[in-house]
Structure formats: structure tokens, C-alpha cells
Amino acid sequence: MAPCPGRVGPGGAELLPGTALAILAGALLLAWPAFLNGYPLVFIDTVSYLAQTIVPEMPWDKAPAYGPFLHAFHWRMTLWGSLAAQVALLSWMLWLTQRGARGGVTPAAHLLLCAAMVALTSLPWFAATLMPDVLSGVAALAVFLLGCARPRLSRIEAVAVLLVGVFAVAAHLSHLIIAAAVVALVVVLERRVGSALRAAAAPALAILVLLGANLAGHGRAVLSPNGAIFLLARLQADGPAAATLRERCPDAGWYLCAFADRLPMDSDEFLWDPASPVSRDADGHPRFMGSVALVPEAQAIIAATLADRPFAVLRAMAGNALAQLALPQVGDTLPDTHLALSARRMVRDGFPPRELAAFDAGLQMRGLLPEVAAPFLRPHLPVLIAAVPLALLGLARGGREQRALVLAALVAIGANAAATGALSKPHHRYEARIIWLLPLAAMLALAPRRGRDPGLA
Structure with missing residues (x-):
């Protein structure tokens, strides 16, 4: 592939007042569900x-x-600071993605794009939620920018995007799978060592962050010290691990042999129900941190299941990934389910009383948010359906970077479905958190290409 146009100088980019105001205005638009x-x-x-x-x-x-990240901006004073940082980061990444895909961006174009994403997609509902979910798409965009659109970034911007990418990937283990899939796409599209190395830098550094943090916090330099329990929950719910238990017990001597007749069960019930084998032993006694205690055995059962039933595992994972692709609705993130015992407790204990009062006064905590939000969620599914042929049209008509963005969105969405549906459990939240990449890519792939961004030095 020929080098892309719109190259910038080796130095930094001057942040013009119009640019800064547009990014801040875009951030305000993205935060509107929090204002609601x-x-x-x-x-x-x-x-x-x-x-x-x-x-x-x-x-x-x-x-x-x-x-x-949350603490860096709330300082136990108000969570509005954390939200402001999150939406500002996202608005800036959308600004750079427009330049990376189209060759340039203007304040008016940025505000128009943000308004469209806010009105028509799931993006603002995750941008306004204090969870790493919105970073699923940010991780994919960071790899796209570094691997396919680096010449359209200044040196300072490229370093900043790299740091954002490391943070986004390290924020959730599933983001590592998403980023790795987009890196593989960059290798196929670019066929240049430099592009591949730039794309791989964010997930590679994120791996080092995860290894170091888990060594410091858990005493083991691993990516996920307790991830095996989640995979076991999925494999027993799908059937293969439950069949392995019935076959190998009681000779295997596993703790779960005492519960072989109760499996399979729903993976969420297995992990979180107080009466599950994870939380209560065969005599009915509670098991403190039962999930952690079960990790070594979970690893052994997973290994045995993969050895005994590899094709059954692959079939189940593929089916879950496909099921995940069909669950793109926002709704399950909005209710007040369990918030009184979870987030509210931390706001109560960690923040001033006025913050707890504001938390309790919100529509979400009063159980009103799903009903109030419903009219704003209706356009999402029709827009997604329309985005599919529009994205394919963008593949046929767009420029090199525009086509790469569409492919990156499709690959990231597929990798997300595999990481969450196949390894955890299909949920609407897991797909809705990243599906906004498809309409974003479709809009930018069909938008006119531009020359260099006037905000670049």
C-alpha cells in the first residue's frame, strides 16, 4: 500500500482555540446521559x-x-471530575480518528460527528458510565491510528495515543484480545514492519503493566491471576466441563466432584450465587473467597476439558460469540440493580455527604432511568442495521485509511464478541459497549476526504 497523504511534521500539533473548544464541546455532548x-x-x-x-x-x-484513572480526577471529592476526564479523552480520540480516516477535521465536522454519535448510537451511554467499557472501542481506535494513520499524527500526538492505548488495553483483559485482533489486521493491511510494531506497542506495553501490577498486588507476574474461574464457569455452563467432571469424578479428587450432579448451571449463578458450589461447600458452610480458592482446580479442570473435548469447547465458544453479536442494546447498564450495596457504599464511605446526596437524587439510583432513557435508545437498532450496508459501501468507495477504519471496526467488534461471549457470557452490555464503532466507521468512510488538519503545526 502506498503511504497515505496528509503527512505532518515531526514536531507537535498546535492546539488552536477552535480545536480545543470543539473537543470540549464534543465532550459535553458525550456526557449528556449523566446530565439527564x-x-x-x-x-x-x-x-x-x-x-x-x-x-x-x-x-x-x-x-x-x-x-x-478514576482517582486521578475525583480525589475523593466528586465523580464528575472522573467523568469529565473520560469524555474529554473520548472526544479527543474521535477528533484524531476523523483526521486519521479522512485526512483532516474541522471543529464543525467534529461537533456534527459527536452529535450524530450521541443521538444515534450507544456511545454516550457508555461514555457517561464510570466503567472501562467505553475503552473497548478506544483501544481499537488507538491501534488503528498508530498502525494505519500514523503519518496523520504529530509526534506528540502519536506518543499520547500510545499512552491512551496502553491505558485502554490494561483497563480490561478483554481489551487485550480486541487490540491483538486489530494489530493482526494492521499486519495484513500495511505489510510493513514499522506499522506492525507501532500497532503492537500499546498491547505489548499493556501486558507489561498487567504483569507488573499483578506481581505487586497478587505476587504473581500473570495477566489474570484468577481468570481461570471465569472460563470454568463458562465451560461448565456450556456443558463440556460438566461432562468432564462426571467422567473423571470421583477419581480426580476435585472439590467440584461433590457437585457434579448439580452441573451445568448458569455461569453467573455459578460465580456469584451465595448458594453456588463456589460460595458454599457440600456441607453448606460458606467459603470465604471461594472463587480465588478454586482457581488451581479450575485450571486443572479446564486443561482436562480441553484435552477431552476440544471440538465441543470450540463449538460452544463459537455459538456464544454469535449470540453475543446479537445482543447490542444498552438497557442492562441502566437499572439500579445492586447499586445500594455496591457503588453507593463506596460513594458513602469515600466522598463528602453532598456527593452521596447527589448520587441518591439521580434517576438511576431512584430506579427511573430505564424508563426515561427508553425513547433515546430507540434509534440505535435501526441505525446499526443501516450502518452495515453503509460500511460495506465505505469499503468500496473510501480511501485507504477509511477502508482500514471500517475493517478495524468489524474486527474489533468480532474480537469483542469472542472475548466476552465465548470466555464469559453473552450480555447486551458487552456488545453495546463497542458496537458504536460500526456507525462511526460507516460515517467516516463515506465522508469526503480532506487535506491536512489546519490545527497541525
């Missing part, structure tokens, strides 16, 4: 990320990067 709610949106898992620095503790089931 009256407070930044949260999810049951938000408590674990806040606890990383407020308690502080190293949650057994969470990657280590997102909690410190």
Missing part, C-alpha cells in the same frame, strides 16, 4: 474500581488500571 440522570452513571462493578484506591485494595477479579 443528574449524576455520572455507574454499574455494579464500579464499586471495585473505586475501591482500588479508596480502600485501597486489589480486587481479585479486576484489571488494575481503571481505578487509578
